[in-house]
Amino acid sequence: MYTAELIKGKTYSVMGHVFHLNQEKEIEKKVFQYLDGNEFFTCKEVKASVDDPKTDDQSKEDVEPAKEEEPKEEEEPASEVKIYTETELKGMNKTEQEAIVIDLGGDPTQLKDKSERIAFILEHQQQQEKTGV
Template sequence: MYTAVLIKGKTYSVMGHVFLLNQEKEIEKKVFQYLDGNEFFACKEVKAPADDSKTDGQPKEDEKSAKEEEPKEADEEPQQEQKIYTESELKGMNKTEQEAIVIDLGGDSAQLKDKSERIAFILEHQQQQEKTGE
């Protein structure tokens, strides 16, 4: 497992991930390799703790095959799992948080002049995604 934290700037979008300042995010190996060494990020590889006390030796084979399948599912989940924001939630967010959502929805936050335009964009694009099933 790999993680990255944006340490400079406000937001950063790369390979389907939107990073907000000082928020640690779990990433895939290819994203880690791309961001590692970038002065805007603190990247690290996190080793999963081995919990051998609960196993007697045989289930380890089953665990290995289950672990091999997990990354495929993990790669698909972030794309399918999209939070639906309400207007009141969006109004309570700061500009950086709203811009990150706009970017995640495929928009250009620089084209939106103010808070009300960002909120309208997000609500409209969420409805479109619900209709198309994305």
């Protein structure tokens, strides 16, 4: 079993999973392999004991970090928001764009296609820069 926890940003969507800040989520091996090493995540392989059906107490002892991560106290301040260019946005897939729309307070289901998602993101980024939010 594998878990991943988003440690930077508000939400992140990948391979059918939507991650929210500081919420650990069970994931499949291929998602673990994709996210392991991503600075926005803490990924772990949880080894459940085959002999002992106790998973609550036992799994906490068996958790082995996939790699060393920086302490969680060093999270980025919420005021630092990544500003995406139109070129960057065009290079992203739908899921990545939808995650950004959600971060900006939008509803991706209200946007019909890629061009509407990009326009929404660019417009809302400008509004956030002006208001300083």
